[in-house]
Amino acid sequence: MREYNQKEIDKKWQKIWQKTKLYKTLTIKNKPKFYCLDFFPYPSGDGLSVGHLRNYIPTDVISRYKRMRGYNILHPMGWDAFGLPAENEAINKGLHPKITVPKYITNYKQQLSIVGLSYDWEREINSSTPDYYKWTQWFFLLLYDKGLAYKAISFVNYCPKCGTVLAREEVEGNTCWRCHTEVKKIKKEQWFFKITAYADRLLKDLKLVDWPENIVEMQKNWIGYSEGVEFEIPVTGLKTKLSVFTTRPDTIYGMTYVAVSPEHPIVRQLVSPNKRDEVDKFMRMVEKESEIERLSKEKEPLGVFTGSYAINPLDNKTIPIYLADYVLSTYATGAIMAVPAHDERDFIFAKKYKLPIKVVIQNTEHGLQNENMECAYTGEGIMVDSAEFSNLPSDEGRQKIIEYIEGLGIGQRVTYYRLRDWLISRQRYWGAPIPIVYCEKCGEVAVRDLPVLLPDVDDYKPSGTGESPLAGISEFVHTTCPVCGREAKRETDTMSGFACSSWYFLRFVSPKYDKAPFDKKEVEYWLPVDLYVGGAEHAVMHLLYARFWTKVMYDAGLINFVEPFFRLRNQGVVHAPTGKRMSKSRGNVIIPDEIVERHGADALRLYELFMAPFDQPVVWDTNGIIGQERFLKRVWRFVVGRENKIGHVGVNSSSPLPSLHRTIKKVTEDIEAFKFNTAIASIMEFMNKIYNISMDDATHREVAENLILILSPFAPHICEELWQTLGKEDSVTQMPWPEYSEELVREEFVTIPIQVNGKLRATLEVKKGTTREIIEKLARERVKKWIVKGIKRIVYIQDRLVNIVMRLD
RNA sequence: GCCGGGAUGGUGGAAUAGGUAGACACAGUGGACUUAAAAUCCACUGACCUUUAGAGGUCGUGUCGGUUCGAGUCCGACUCCCGGCACCA
Numbered sequence: 073m074r075e076y077n078q079k080e081i082d083k084k085w086q087k088i089w090q091k092t093k094l095y096k097t098l099t100i101k102n103k104p105k106f107y108c109l110d111f112f113p114y115p116s117g118d119g120l121s122v123g124h125l126r127n128y129i130p131t132d133v134i135s136r137y138k139r140m141r142g143y144n145i146l147h148p149m150g151w152d153a154f155g156l157p158a159e160n161e162a163i164n165k166g167l168h169p170k171i172t173v174p175k176y177i178t179n180y181k182q183q184l185s186i187v188g189l190s191y192d193w194e195r196e197i198n199s200s201t202p203d204y205y206k207w208t209q210w211f212f213l214l215l216y217d218k219g220l221a222y223k224a225i226s227f228v229n230y231c232p233k234c235g236t237v238l239a240r241e242e243v244e245g246n247t248c249w250r251c252h253t254e255v256k257k258i259k260k261e262q263w264f265f266k267i268t269a270y271a272d273r274l275l276k277d278l279k280l281v282d283w284p285e286n287i288v289e290m291q292k293n294w295i296g297y298s299e300g301v302e303f304e305i306p307v308t309g310l311k312t313k314l315s316v317f318t319t320r321p322d323t324i325y326g327m328t329y330v331a332v333s334p335e336h337p338i339v340r341q342l343v344s345p346n347k348r349d350e351v352d353k354f355m356r357m358v359e360k361e362s363e364i365e366r367l368s369k370e371k372e373p374l375g376v377f378t379g380s381y382a383i384n385p386l387d388n389k390t391i392p393i394y395l396a397d398y399v400l401s402t403y404a405t406g407a408i409m410a411v412p413a414h415d416e417r418d419f420i421f422a423k424k425y426k427l428p429i430k431v432v433i434q435n436t437e438h439g440l441q442n443e444n445m446e447c448a449y450t451g452e453g454i455m456v457d458s459a460e461f462s463n464l465p466s467d468e469g470r471q472k473i474i475e476y477i478e479g480l481g482i483g484q485r486v487t488y489y490r491l492r493d494w495l496i497s498r499q500r501y502w503g504a505p506i507p508i509v510y511c512e513k514c515g516e517v518a519v520r521d522l523p524v525l526l527p528d529v530d531d532y533k534p535s536g537t538g539e540s541p542l543a544g545i546s547e548f549v550h551t552t553c554p555v556c557g558r559e560a561k562r563e564t565d566t567m568s569g570f571a572c573s574s575w576y577f578l579r580f581v582s583p584k585y586d587k588a589p590f591d592k593k594e595v596e597y598w599l600p601v602d603l604y605v606g607g608a609e610h611a612v613m614h615l616l617y618a619r620f621w622t623k624v625m626y627d628a629g630l631i632n633f634v635e636p637f638f639r640l641r642n643q644g645v646v647h648a649p650t651g652k653r654m655s656k657s658r659g660n661v662i663i664p665d666e667i668v669e670r671h672g673a674d675a676l677r678l679y680e681l682f683m684a685p686f687d688q689p690v691v692w693d694t695n696g697i698i699g700q701e702r703f704l705k706r707v708w709r710f711v712v713g714r715e716n717k718i719g720h721v722g723v724n725s726s727s728p729l730p731s732l733h734r735t736i737k738k739v740t741e742d743i744e745a746f747k748f749n750t751a752i753a754s755i756m757e758f759m760n761k762i763y764n765i766s767m768d769d770a771t772h773r774e775v776a777e778n779l780i781l782i783l784s785p786f787a788p789h790i791c792e793e794l795w796q797t798l799g800k801e802d803s804v805t806q807m808p809w810p811e812y813s814e815e816l817v818r819e820e821f822v823t824i825p826i827q828v829n830g831k832l833r834a835t836l837e838v839k840k841g842t843t844r845e846i847i848e849k850l851a852r853e854r855v856k857k858w859i860v861k862g863i864k865r866i867v868y869i870q871d872r873l874v875n876i877v878m879r880l881d
Numbered sequence: 882g883c884c885g886g887g888a889u890g891g892u893g894g895a896a897u898a899g900g901u902a903g904a905c906a907c908a909g910u911g912g913a914c915u916u917a918a919a920a921u922c923c924a925c926u927g928a929c930c931u932u933u934a935g936a937g938g939u940c941g942u943g944u945c946g947g948u949u950c951g952a953g954u955c956c957g958a959c960u961c962c963c964g965g966c967a968c969c970a
């Protein structure tokens with residue numbers, strides 16, 4: 073018998089697949105399509121780890137499975153090569169990104185090929201090449217032309233180590249998402265994309281996708297929908313009124329002060345002369361506060377009385393106006409009506425500054441609310457002390473008061489979102505230049521002649537001056553105005569890498585197309601992405617941005633769908649054996665190369681899938697892989713070592729076919745449900761069951777062929793070899809997926825547990841459908857010794873269970 | 882604090898219209914084969930107890946309580962772990 077030589081087989085088939093272009097995407101669109109996509113990685117010097125494979129192997133299995141189910145498959149791979157991650161890698165290595173990026177890509181491709189992933193490499197894309205970023209710039213202009221890209225001065229997050237500003241989504245806690253350096257707030261003019269214009273649709277359309285619940289929740293949370301009423305409050309002695317927003321107008325009669333953000337433009341008018349010193353002192357404290365630790369857990373709210381008073385427009389009561397640091401200038405109107413009795417922060421503030429607490433919602437289930445309450449009651453209840461609205465349930469009163477306010481003409485129903493516009497300028501070298509020039513005469517002008525090439529420079533490192541390294545390249549900066557031909561200066565910031573990744577999934581359908589970012593016909597066939605797999609860390613970055621661009625493209629009539637990724641799945645993180653996250657800096661990255669060398673690509677593939685459910689985090693332990701290797705050897709011997717067993721034929725064993733068909737059914741269902749671990753377990757179980765039973769040649773062949781077919785998406789190398797050994801000429805990957813027979817799957821016999829008082833005492837092997845009468849008789853016989861006090865009742869479920877319940881006396 | 886997920890043998894994990902807990906695998910023990918090792922094959926492998934044996938019993942899915950003939954699964958309270966958000970009015 074020929075030995076199973078995994079190394080030789082891996083190499084042999086990887087070569088054949090490459091030579092025959094087996095995984096090339098079919099262009100004849102006569103079949104249903106399936107677009108199966110991985111989050112494209114940035115090329116890292118760490119190389120591809122076993123963690124990356126936890127993403128790529130499942131999608132490879134799905135792609136192979138779907139191909140066998142008769143789909144046209146688009147399964148491409150590319151490189152997120154522009155942007156902070158790729159550039160920081162280069163800087164850390166002390167090399168130019170133009171050197172590291174191609175080098176790391178070559179390594180990644182090599183590593184991907186040795187595990188036998190079925191990518192169509194003719195569609196490979198790289199976001200840092202001019203034929204790609206030309207179109208990223210084109211999209212910038214699309215947004216610009218639609219009024220969705222604008223330049224504005226505001227407070228932004230700046231990472232001192234990376235030397236660039238960041239989007240809000242790129243600030244984790246208070247640190248940079250790449251280097252975890254604490255960010256600073258600086259005032260700077262920057263380019264933004266107006267994602268807030270799409271807040272409502274980004275929220276609403278989450279209903280259209282099949283995504284993990286936690287990702288949907290995170291996006292909802294980030295978008296932050298709030299429905300309420302905005303109304304004006306008169307200020308005594310001032311003509312200007314103060315606008316406030318509340319989601320709880322039902323508590324309006326409980327307002328005992330008004331709180332204004334220290335950054336609010338009205339502050340100067342509010343402060344009375346005798347309060348000026350006190351307010352100045354407060355302002356300095358607030359400034360200091362924000363510089364030190366904004367994260368401190370139980371930060372006390374800070375505030376100061378302005379000396380001004382407001383009038384509650386509903387009951388005309390006069391109440392003080394405070395400046396309060398817990399009121400944000402960046403959300404809603406930057407001022408609130410404070411209701412200490414029914415808002416936690418207002419309550420704490422009121423206690424601290426000895427402001428009155430007026431109860432206007434009662435809920436007797438939660439105890440009586442009164443001035444001596446120990447914390448705010450924020451729930452629903454019955455309105456009290458609220459003029460003509462008293463005795464209404466709070467939810468009803470809420471609507472009534474909104475209508476009343478609208479009737480008075482002092483306010484209206486509004487919706488606010490927490491989402492802010494997407495800051496896309498980066499003061500970094502390695503990105504797509506923003507295609508804008510500033511002309512003395514014409515002002516800001518779009519550059520239509522694309523691409524605006526990134527100049528080749530030696531000094532690519534961030535300047536740290538708050539300016540892009542490109543600002544120092546005179547030949548780049550100085551240009552002529554495309555409109556009037558006069559002298560002009562280029563925008564020197566580059567775009568965030570997340571701009572590049574906001575449309576890459578469209579480029580794969582026509583990666584070399586040069587008339588537009590994509591060939592519309594191809595997009596119509598392939599998009600949206602049917603299955604998108606990657607890490608959960610992009611929940612509110614890439615995934616939100618790509619959804620936004622998709623909607624912009626839809627509105628521009630470029631595409632006919634509104635959500636880019638129909639089904640999204642997140643693989644579980646692979647931790648190093650120490651339990652920590654794998655990273656080069658920790659020196660604990662496990663790469664697949666050695667494992668493949670020692671155990672073979674198929675064993676590694678199986679192990680990645682088998683070790684835990686797909687979406688569960690795991691601690692890597694290479695020891696377990698030996699079990700997969702043993703299993704593959706058993707499969708090999710079962711198929712190839714037939715001649716040794718031929719002598720046993722004739723011993724009466726039960727047919728392996730019902731088991732085979734049950735296994736086909738189980739594997740089919742499990743792949744569809746992303747349960748790869750139990751799919752593999754069921755094939756193993758089947759193998760164990762039939763390994764030593766004798767069968768005639770025809771049966772053996774039938775079993776072997778089907779076994780190879782259902783195993784092939786998981787372990788393609790050994791399956792190709794075995795398929796060939798059986799005398800087949802075509803690749804196993806091009807065979808149709810086996811169908812199971814309903815008849816064979818049906819169980820003829822069942823094992824029925826017999827319980828006494830719910831405790832298992834015996835089991836009964838009977839033919840399915842045996843009558844209750846017979847089973848009860850057999851059951852009583854079997855468990856006679858436990859039946860001592862007489863039977864109270866017998867719980868009987870046909871073909872499933874008998875439980876004899878005894879009398880208790 | 883809020884939202885989401887989770888806790889099952891020495892280990893990774895199976896099993897939810899409530900119905901034989903521990904599939905499959907790792908590690909371990911014993912045996913077969915072998916000059917030997919590797920590889921392979923077979924058996925055992927939750928804990929505790931009874932028994933000469935065959936066999937049998939009790940407990941057992943984070944904790945406490947409930948519903949039920951019957952709970953890993955449902956309900957209530959709690960503990961711990963992981964992920965996310967964190968002054969958003």
